[in-house]
Amino acid sequence: MPLTSDADIRALLEDARTIALVGASNRPERDSHEVMGVLLDWGYRVIPVNPNLAGKTIHGVRVVADIAGIEERIDIVDIFRRSEEVPAIVNDAIAAGARAIWMQLGVINAPAAAHAEAAGLKVVMNRCPKIDLPRLHVARLK
Template identity: 55%
Template sequence: MNHDFYPDGYLADILRETKTIALVGASPKPERPSHRVMAFLLRKGYRVIPVNPGQAGRTILDQPVVARLADIAAPIDMVDVFRAPAALPGLVDEILALSRLPKAIWGQLSVRDDEAAAKAEAAGIKVVMDRCPAIEYPRLIG
């Protein structure tokens, strides 16, 4: 897929089909973008599981934090990535090692690695990079 442009339908389908989101890089600090996006997604009715090894065992926005994706018992529909772009290849490897693959990986603004995306897509996972669901949701769904 060309990750310079996403058809609106592609993004909207991911947002509509997603019920459970693992938010990698979740922060307990309200001023952080990951915290604000997590709050937005929760308000829109998504189940959001914060992933942050430094916060594991605590809660963020009343949601229990896990250290890594493999610690999540429930099926994940989407992995929302708030990490540096250099972390994406390793994160894709972690995702591909899960017993049940998510339907989508969503890299936040500035999070892009085309080789990592190609690897995930080869496994049947939809990939969005350098976009924010908290921006796309109001634009596409309302």
């Protein structure tokens, strides 16, 4: 069952350092662009993932094509993609050894969540860290 308690979500956010943001956009009007900026401001290492923008930069960070292209440990895979695309992303996250999956507001896929949990990943679904970080009074990492 996805994490729903404030205490569990706060603990995940406090323990995390590196976030892969799947579906990152270089367009400032997109939610993924804004959330990436907030996560960076909070002190997280955010790695934008988007095959169409690979090699370019968003918020000064080089974009990678896929999760497999990330060479460091991933604490959270933050998903800004349609719900039907989540199973493949979960498989990539499992293969990469990620610790958690975070599905953004409106991104809901219960079978993919169950698969991630069965593989030992924590799961947050239909939430946004931009909202939860200040609401839960998570200390900034910087």
